[in-house]
Structure formats: structure tokens, C-alpha cells
Amino acid sequence: xxxxxxxxxxxxxxxxxxxxxxxxxxxxxxxxxxxGESGCGKSQTALALLGLLPRDASVSGSIRFDGxxxxxxxxxxxxEIRATRISIVFQDPMQALNPYLRIxxxxxxxxxxxxxxxxxxxxxxxxxxxxxxxLPDPKQQFHAYPHQLSGGMRQRAMIxxxxxxxxxxxxxxxxxxxxxxxxxxxxxxxxxxxRDDTALLLITHDLGIVAGRCERLLVFEAGKLVESGPTGAMxxxxxxxxxxxxxxxxxxxxxxxxxxxxxGKTVLSVEGASVSYRDASHRELRAVLDVTLSLRQxxxxxxxxxxxxxxxxxxxxxxxLIPMHAGRVVYAGQLLEGAVQTRAAAQRRDLQLVFQxxxxxxxxxxxxxxxxxxPLRVHAGEQTAQVRLARVVAILKxxxxxxxxxxxxPHQLSGGxxxxxxxxxxxILEPKILICDEAVxxxxxxxxxxxxxxxxxxxxxxxxxxxxxxxxxxxxxxxSHRVAVLYLGRLLEVADTALLFSEPRHPYTRxxxxxxxxxxxxxxxxxAPIKGEVPxxxxxxxxxxxxxxxxxxDGVCSDKRPLLREIAGVRVACHxxxxxxxxx
Amino acid sequence: MMRYALHRLLWAIPTLLLVIVLAFLMVHAxxxxxxxxxxAPHPDVLATVEASYHLxxxxxxxxGRYLYGLIQGDLGPSFRYPNYSVxxxxxHGFPASLKLGALAMLLxxxxxxxxxxxxxxxQGSLTDRAVxxxxxxxxxxxxxxxxxxxxLLLAVKLHWLPAGWSGSAGAAKYVLPVITLALPQIAYIxxxxxxxxxxxxxRDFIRTARAQGLGTRSIIRVxxxxxxxxxxxxxxxxxxxxxxxxxxxxxxxxxxxxxxxSFVQGALNRDYTLVLGIVIFYATLIIALNLIVDVxxxxxxxxxxxx
Numbered sequence: 001x002x003x004x005x006x007x008x009x010x011x012x013x014x015x016x017x018x019x020x021x022x023x024x025x026x027x028x029x030x031x032x033x034x035x036g037e038s039g040c041g042k043s044q045t046a047l048a049l050l051g052l053l054p055r056d057a058s059v060s061g062s063i064r065f066d067g068x069x070x071x072x073x074x075x076x077x078x079x080e081i082r083a084t085r086i087s088i089v090f091q092d093p094m095q096a097l098n099p100y101l102r103i104x105x106x107x108x109x110x111x112x113x114x115x116x117x118x119x120x121x122x123x124x125x126x127x128x129x130x131x132x133x134x135l136p137d138p139k140q141q142f143h144a145y146p147h148q149l150s151g152g153m154r155q156r157a158m159i160x161x162x163x164x165x166x167x168x169x170x171x172x173x174x175x176x177x178x179x180x181x182x183x184x185x186x187x188x189x190x191x192x193x194x195r196d197d198t199a200l201l202l203i204t205h206d207l208g209i210v211a212g213r214c215e216r217l218l219v220f221e222a223g224k225l226v227e228s229g230p231t232g233a234m235x236x237x238x239x240x241x242x243x244x245x246x247x248x249x250x251x252x253x254x255x256x257x258x259x260x261x262x263x264g265k266t267v268l269s270v271e272g273a274s275v276s277y278r279d280a281s282h283r284e285l286r287a288v289l290d291v292t293l294s295l296r297q298x299x300x301x302x303x304x305x306x307x308x309x310x311x312x313x314x315x316x317x318x319x320x321l322i323p324m325h326a327g328r329v330v331y332a333g334q335l336l337e338g339a340v341q342t343r344a345a346a347q348r349r350d351l352q353l354v355f356q357x358x359x360x361x362x363x364x365x366x367x368x369x370x371x372x373x374x375p376l377r378v379h380a381g382e383q384t385a386q387v388r389l390a391r392v393v394a395i396l397k398x399x400x401x402x403x404x405x406x407x408x409x410p411h412q413l414s415g416g417x418x419x420x421x422x423x424x425x426x427x428i429l430e431p432k433i434l435i436c437d438e439a440v441x442x443x444x445x446x447x448x449x450x451x452x453x454x455x456x457x458x459x460x461x462x463x464x465x466x467x468x469x470x471x472x473x474x475x476x477x478x479x480s481h482r483v484a485v486l487y488l489g490r491l492l493e494v495a496d497t498a499l500l501f502s503e504p505r506h507p508y509t510r511x512x513x514x515x516x517x518x519x520x521x522x523x524x525x526x527x528a529p530i531k532g533e534v535p536x537x538x539x540x541x542x543x544x545x546x547x548x549x550x551x552x553x554d555g556v557c558s559d560k561r562p563l564l565r566e567i568a569g570v571r572v573a574c575h576x577x578x579x580x581x582x583x584x
Numbered sequence: 585m586m587r588y589a590l591h592r593l594l595w596a597i598p599t600l601l602l603v604i605v606l607a608f609l610m611v612h613a614x615x616x617x618x619x620x621x622x623x624a625p626h627p628d629v630l631a632t633v634e635a636s637y638h639l640x641x642x643x644x645x646x647x648g649r650y651l652y653g654l655i656q657g658d659l660g661p662s663f664r665y666p667n668y669s670v671x672x673x674x675x676h677g678f679p680a681s682l683k684l685g686a687l688a689m690l691l692x693x694x695x696x697x698x699x700x701x702x703x704x705x706x707q708g709s710l711t712d713r714a715v716x717x718x719x720x721x722x723x724x725x726x727x728x729x730x731x732x733x734x735x736l737l738l739a740v741k742l743h744w745l746p747a748g749w750s751g752s753a754g755a756a757k758y759v760l761p762v763i764t765l766a767l768p769q770i771a772y773i774x775x776x777x778x779x780x781x782x783x784x785x786x787r788d789f790i791r792t793a794r795a796q797g798l799g800t801r802s803i804i805r806v807x808x809x810x811x812x813x814x815x816x817x818x819x820x821x822x823x824x825x826x827x828x829x830x831x832x833x834x835x836x837x838x839x840x841x842x843x844x845x846s847f848v849q850g851a852l853n854r855d856y857t858l859v860l861g862i863v864i865f866y867a868t869l870i871i872a873l874n875l876i877v878d879v880x881x882x883x884x885x886x887x888x889x890x891x
Contacts, residue, residue: 050795075799082797095788099887100810109806110796145886161796 001067003028003168003199004049008061009071011044011053011223018044022061022225024218026169029197033210033231035246036220037444038415042203045220046173049201050086051078066168084114087162089191091174093154097146103130103157104142107164114165126164133160133190150533151307152183156190163194170195173203180306181471185515185528188213205444207250208474208517211235212525219243232521249445250519251474253501261496262481264297267465268318268433273327275313275489285537287313288489290327292564295433298459300466302480302497304473304512308534310489311469315435319351332432349379352426356438358418362410369406372396372425379429391428399424399454416447420454427458434458435467440475452479473516477501485509488537488545495570505572505581507550544575552576589879596871600864604654607863608647611856618663618854637663650860659861664853670861673846678865681835681842685827687762692769692823697816699770700777701804707782715774722771727830731764731837749840761838765830769823773816781812810884817881821874828866 002025011019019041026032036042047053049063051070063071070081090096098106107126111117117125123142130138133156135149146154155175162170172191176184191200192213202214210217210231217234219227219242227240238244275288288310295301303311317324320340329336336347355361362371372392376383383391393403399420410418419439426434436455440448456479458464470476476483476497483500485493485508493506504510514529530549535541541548547557556575564573567581574580619625619633634640638649653660659670668676703715738760739747746757784790785808793807832844839845843862850858882888 052791052795079797079799082795084797088795090788090792092788096792098789098793098807098811100885101807105806109793109798109802113796113798113802147887158792161792 002026002064003030003066004201005064006045006049006062007064009045009048009063010060011041011048012058012060013056017223019048019223022220022223024225024228026199026201028168029199030216031192031195031200031202031214033214033217034201034203034220035205035207035210035217036242037205037246039222040220041223042220043173046088046171046201046203049171050082050088051075052088080114083110083162083165083167084116085167086169086171087165087167088171088173089155089158089162089175092178093151093158094146094178096158097154097161099146102143102145103149107157107161110161110165116165126160129160129164130157132194133157133163134186135160151179152186152533155179155183155187159187159190159194163198167198169199169201171201171203174205175202176209177204177206180534181473182306182511182515182528182530183533184209184517185526186531189528206517207235207246207519211517211519211521212523219246235519235521246445247519249449251448251472251478252518252520253474253477253513253516254518254520254523256478258477258498258501259300259479259481260498262296262299264299264463264465266294267297267332269294269330270314270318271328271330273314273317273329274325275310275317275322276325277313279538283538286489286540287537288317291486291489291491292327293484293491293494295465295467296481297465298463299482300455300459300468300480302468302470302476302483303486304470304476304483305486306471306512306534308488308537309486311486312437313489314486315353315437315467315469319353319435345379349375349429350432352429352431352434354419354422354426354434354436354439356441358415358422358442359410361422362418364410366409367406368396368401368408368410368413368421371410371421372428375425375429392424395424395428396421398427398458400450414447415443416450419443419447419451423451423454427464430462431464433465433467435469437469438471439468441470441472448475455479473501473512485512488534488540490545491564491573492546493570493572493574494564495572499570503570503581505567505570505577506546506574507552507576507580508546511549544573552580588882589875592875592878596875599871600867603867604651604860604864605647607860608650609643611854611859612643612646614854616854618856650857654864659864660857662850662855662858664850664855664858670857673858674843674861674865677841677843677846680840681831681844684758684761684765684834684840684842685824685831687758688765688769688827688831689823691762691766692773692827693816695766696770696773697777697813699774700779701781701809701812703774703778704781704785705800705804712778716778719771719774722767723775725768727764727768727833728837730767731760731834734760734764735837747838749838761834761840764837765827765834768830769827772823773819776815776819777812780815781808784808784812787811814881814884817877817884820877821870824873825870828870 004026007023009019009022010017022045034042044053048059053059059071061071062069065081065086070078104123104126107129108122111122111125127138127142130141135141135153135156141149149157175191176187179187188209202210204210214231217228217231218225219240221242226242227234227238234243235247238247270291270293273288273291274286277285277287279285291314293301303314305311313322316322318329318336320336320338320343331347336343340348369392372395373388376388376391396405401417401420413421440451443451452475455466459466468476468480480497482494482496484491485506487508493500493509495505500509501513504513511529514526532549535548543558543560544562547553550557560575562573562575564571567577617639619630638646650660662668662670662673665673699715703712706712735747738745745759749757790803790807793803798806831842832847835842835844836848846858847862850862
């Protein structure tokens, strides 16, 4: 008998159905992947299973759990099932855990509520559970508040809370989307390891995550279940257009065309750049340390790294948005220095920035026309309104938006359209260098693909140089000529894209590649390549900053900081680069 | 946290100094003096009396003299009650005011928080709207209107409670003044609690708690109450100030021999030192209580504590 049986599920807000006529089953101890783009109704479905939808949602159809109907049942009955029979892990553990309560108290409350333990027995059970999810020093972490843990540790605590009452079904709703890729690998491994015979419903937008992990897949699109079946068969022969599209637009780190190295002359060089911050207690925090990089004409240089790697600080400093504490930036033979307001107009015009979240980067009270023409009004004041309009129309056409978009407000745009408007705004001054800070991270499949294609097209036509910041190596592979790998503000490796992906020199680069999920069930999933998480910038490790997580590290690595040196056409900062090159 | 408290404590000194100087100037700017009576005393007598209190000196000098005394903890003698020092008068009036204020505050927090939470859990319902209309009324009607109406209704007409202070013994005499004083604060705290509770109940970690099967009561008690109390706690500073000023009126209306009553009498009599003494005393009290509120903030919110 199926553990969970959903029949004709329909979720409406007013007259709009966000989930419609969805039926599926989850069997005991089975792992099922639920995939689809954002807004397809996958999270709504998950919330409906636990009766957690907001009050204005109306649910119809049937949800049978272990034989009993739980759709539209009483809160009391739901409370008996929650945690003990069905539990859930949410996306962002910082939001999902109570910041005002110690971790231990939050877990303990579950045991007390369901009469599973009390007193010191409950405390011991909680500590044992925290140990199982791999929290170091669980007795101490029992008393920690969520903000005192790292992102990965918080998600481990969240998983502990979901498993402590031994449920039959665990729902994981984008459990690793807020985490770094090396931590993602650890968390997915942990989920698989701990669930025993608990069934898993894994919700994600990333086919790479479900490929090697789930036995069956459910594909959602626009509130409907469009395809389901065994994972291997669906990847090998997708039946629905949705699954075909998802597969087509899922970037892969292991295949696809790679751009050859760019040959143009150097347009921008950063030499020995350092950026520091001070935290609330005035302790110095070195976000970027001694980074040297250059960018050629018509080249896309990707900067990759996990959170805290300093990639955003680096570009902000070179733009003059934050002070650079050491080093210099040369653009077109001239020194770029000082805050952005003090720089020459031409310098400001030539370097433009595109942000991650297009919706918050666009003024909600301005129409597309004013948004895109604003740089013109600032930088080329004499033009008539007609000339400006013509240029706006032309640039919008270039990014694939017709004139009907001129009078729209940002909230009337999709994510992809909004990002194209943001890019149009950055391109209208015909800059020489475009800096994209996680510019496609918020976009799904086809929208992401369109933006990447747009960037490539603009580069071909106008010789634009692009600095492309991203945490996603698969995306980086498809867009960049060269890749720089940052870790804790230090540059660890710079290589042409083809070389970086085929022969990564630095152990950290290797780990990043191994940790990146591949949307193909035939490619074996690696065990989490590295343990631990990125250390605090406040106390960076001695010597090579990566040495505490590196399996090749020895005495030299903890004593001496490796300098960036060139080995067989690749610049790499590792004491053992030569040896590693010979013994992959 | 300790450093922060110390920092705030140091800042309290200039604040207090500013209050003292402003109050001193304002008291002296008021027309008339402490010894102006209906029957004007002989000019020579007046001059002698004023000289003995140094009122003939230039104002800056008087201020300097006053501050010098203050540093030594001396609030000076009362001008109108020559046998008492200002400190003694404050010590005499404060216990009644303290009891009144503390009870009002307690009542305001208990009733306000409960009513606000109650309304938040039934957002949009009839109960919610009833509680909120009551709160709106409570905020809109000033103390000097509420007090006589309550007295008229509950004391004079229904004889349930004593109308005044004197002559009546026991706890009953506290009921009306405390309610009068607490009413606008109940209303305000109820509104604050409702708004912040609705906000907290919409947060993701409450959804997590619901997903854990905690049930409404546990969710409020364990997860929601603490964060929802933060705005209420921030309001405690202004609330304390409001209760102190409110008690000036309430003590007058109910004839309570508290500090508020002394203050009004002192002001009418141009009893410079008494008025100044009470102002300084209240200012210190408000600054100190605000400091405690800030420290409590850190106790509730662990992220503040760490900074």
C-alpha cells in the first residue's frame, strides 16, 4: 500500500488555481523527486500535504496518508501527524529556525509536544540527534542560537528537527538552495544516510540534485503534474515537453561547447587588490587579499567562489563603490581610483554593473522607459527626448523586448524580462566592461539561457568585456573564456575555461567540480568531496587558507602562504600543484 | 553588552545636565516668584528673604550654586516648606506614586499583551475589531476625562468603589486611579502587541513550528511571545514617561498625596527647588528605566546581545 496518495489535488487562491488536478503516490521508504521551475506549484503542494497553506488558500481533492484522509482535516488531527509521521525541511534554515530560541529548546519542544520524552531524557535525545546530523560538540550546540551556527550547520539542525520524531515521510523543499555547493553535497549525503526507511519527497528546481538520488520523479509545470516515472527512464527518454525543456536548459559541468581563450588586448588589470571591512566590534575582516587579475577585450572572465570568497567585494572595490585598501586598477592605460563619484564620467560610463535580483534592482515606481533611459539623462544630457526614446527602443530590441514593454512597471515583468531590462539599462551607455554579479542566479532554465545568449551576442557584436561572478560552475562553463577561483578572498587559480574543467589544478577547484551536481543519473554522484565549511574571515587559517579542508595538505600548507605561480599555462596558488598535476 | 550599558550610562550624564539647565531656566522664566503672595510682604522683608535664598544673584550664578549642591546630592531646601528639604518631600511623596505607577504598568502590560495576542489570533474577526475599537477609544480619550467619568459612574452612582484616597482604607482605593492611569497604556500596548504578533506569526519559523505539530498555544508560548514582545519592550520607555506624567493628573483628581501632587503644588507656588528636584528625580528615573529596557532587549534577542 502507498504511504501517501494524492488524488486530484487542487489549490486555489480566490479564482486562481496554483495547483490543479495533481495526483501521485509515494510508497514506503521510497525517494521521489519533485522538480519544476519556480512558481510551478511544487512548494504549494508540499505545504498542502502538511496543512500549512495560508488561510486564504482553498484545497480540494484527496490526500490520503497511511490510509487516512488528511486534506482539510482538523488542526488537532494534523498536529498529531506533523513531525511524528510527516515532517519537512525548508529551504533557508536562517528563516526557518527561530532566532530567539536555542537550537536545543526548539528540538526539545517537539519531543515534549508529542509526549516522546521529557526532562533530561528529552535533552539527551536531542543531543544524540544533533550528534547524528554531524554537529560538532552537540552538547555545546544544544545551547547555541541559530545565528551562531554556519549555514550548513543550521541546515543540519533543521534536519535533526525533522527526523527527531522518526517520521514515515520526510519532505525536503529545496533543502540546499541557500547553501554553498560543497556544503550542498554534504547535506544531500546526510539526508540519504539518515533517513533509513523514511520515505523522501525531495523538491528542487535542480535536476542535478535528483538525478542520482531519487528513484522516481514528478515533473510540475504551471500547477500541473506533467510527467512522472522512474528517474532513469525519464532522463533517457523524456515524454513531456516540460521534462525535455528542463533537461535542455540544465547546464552541465561535463559537456557542451567551451569558448576558446580570448585573444584581445588587456583592457582592465587589477594588481594586488585588497579590501577590508570592520565588524561591529571593530575587528578587521579581510574580504579580499592581494588579488591580481586582468581582463581582455571581448573576454568573459568568470569569478567563482562560495559565500565569503570576496567576489562581490572585489568588483565593488574596482568600481569604487567601496574603498580598496591596497593595490591598483588600471583601465585603458589610466588608473581607476577613488570613490565612484569622484571618477571621470567616461570611466564611470565604461564600467557598468548588473545585479543578481533584477526585481529589487529596478525602481518599482518607474516605467521601463524611464529606467532604461536614466543613464542617458545623466551622462548625455543634451539629447532630445526623441533621440533618447529611439535609443531606448533600440537597446530594448537588442535584449529581445519590443516596444510594448516601454510603459510597463517592473512588477509587470517576469524575472527574465526584468533582468533583460536591467541589462539594457547597463548597456545603453555602450560600456566597455560589464560586470554581472550573479546575474542569472535568480533565473530558471529558459530565462537563464536567454540572458546568457544575450550576453554572448552583445559580446560578439560590440567586443564587450564581461566579468561574470557566479557560484554555479556549470553556468560559468558555458559563458566564460577564463575562470578565476576565489576562496576566503584569496585567488587560488586562474585558468582558461577548457583547462580548468578538464584539469583543475587546485584541490579546491577539484572539490568545487566534484561537488557540482550533474543532471544525469548515469554520471555517478561523488561522495561529498570536502568536509567542513568556509572558515570565518575573522580568523582565516594560517598558511594556505584552504589547508584545513584539503586532503593533500601537509606541514608546508599550514605554515606558508602559497603564492600564485604559473604551471603549464595555469596560474595556481598551491604548494603541491606540480605533484597533483602528475597524479590526478 | 556591559560596554554598551556603560557607554549608555556615560551618555546619561550630559542628557541629565541638559534637562536640569532647561528646567532651571524655565522655572525661573515663569512669571512671579516663590514669595509673591496675595498680601504682598514689605519690600525690605522680601529682599531679605530673597537674599537668604540667593534669589538676588544673577541667574548663571544661581544655576552654578544649584549644580554645586546637586553634585553633593543636595536638592536644596523647599522654598515654601522651610522645615523640609526637597529630598525629604520627594521621599515622602514617592512611595504612593511608585505603587500607583507600578500597578498601572503591570496592569497595562498584562491586559494589553493578552488582548493584543487574542486579537492577533483572530485577525479580521468581530472580536479582533471589538478589541481594536476599544483600544482606539482608550488612546483617544485623555486621562482627565476618563478619571471623572469613572468616578462618577463607579463611585458616585454605583458606590462600588471609593471616589477618593483619604478616608478609605485597603486596596479598593487603588482600583480607580490604577485603571485610569493604565487605560491608555493598555490600549496602546494592545495595538502594538497585535501588530507585532501578526508580523511574527507570519514568519517562516512559525510555519516550521506548525509543521512540528506544536499547536497554537505552544507556538505562542514557546516561539512567538518573545519576539512579539520586542516592540512592546521598546515602548516601555515612553510608557513609563507617560505613566509618570499621567500620575500628575490622576493624583490631583483622586487626591492622592503622591509626588505628582507635590509637583503641581510646587509649580503653582513657584517653589523652584521642589519643582526642579522632582523634574531631576523623574528624569533620572526615566533614563535609568530606559537603560534597563535596552539591556532587557539584549536578553530577549540573542543577536543584539552578541554585538
